[in-house]
Amino acid sequence: MNKTGWIVLGVIALLLVFAFSSYNGLVALNESVDGKWAQVENQLQRRGDLIPNLVNTVKGYAAHEKQAIDSVANARAKLAGAGGPAAKAEANAELTGALSRLLVVVENYPNLKADANFRQLTDELAGTENRIAVARMDYNNAVQTFNTKIRSFPNTLFAGMLGFGPKEYFRAEEGSKAVPKVSF
Known part of the structure; x- marks a missing residue:
């Protein structure tokens, strides 16, 4: 084989090494995004699991406050059925307001605030909100x-040819920064 053949073969080998390395890097970043999303869903599920206990505790003290209790239950159900990050963000904002x-x-209900079960549940919810x-x-x-990597030269x-497209951010729902207005 002549010198030009070896140079061409070397360039092809370098391109293959680069391609495999880049592909493996994209796979690793893609898996990282999927794993982080699973943790978001895990924490949202934890929150959803705590809410029925909180609602049942409040029901015992405030049976006539059915509308507020029902809105929490409905918002929790909506969050459980939400799909991607945008839908989860919208359902999450609704649940936060409820x-x-x-x-x-x-x-x-001062007696409710003093109840140990209620205090424990609200502490758990606060911790879950932080998580x-x-x-x-x-x-x-x-x-x-990930998005920076796939958009970089x-x-x-x-x-795109390898099946890697941009991922969607988890964005706060429009107006979620405003303090909810409550009136009965």
Whole structure:
């Protein structure tokens, strides 16, 4: 084989090594995004599992506050049935508003606030809300890293051909930064 043949073979070998390395890097980042999303869903499920206990505790004290209790139950069901990050974010915002309204109802029942079960459940919910925030942040960071990688040269040339497309961020619902207004 002549010198030109070896150079061509060397260039092809380098391109193959680069392609395999890039592909494996994209696979690893894709798996990271999927794993982070699973943690978001895990924390949302934890929140959903705690809510029926909270609702049942409040029901014993505030049986006539049915509307607030029902709105929490309905929002929880909507979150459980939501699909991707956008739908989950919307359902999450609705559930957060419903929980805020329920906690306003609780303000009218001093004995409920003093109940050990209620305090434990609200502490668990507060901890879960923090876990959800961290999981969403980790997920969005992983999405940013992945999307940057597939949009960077030279990965952008073949990422789409290999089945890698941009991932969707978990975004807060429009108006979710505003304090919910509660009126009975």
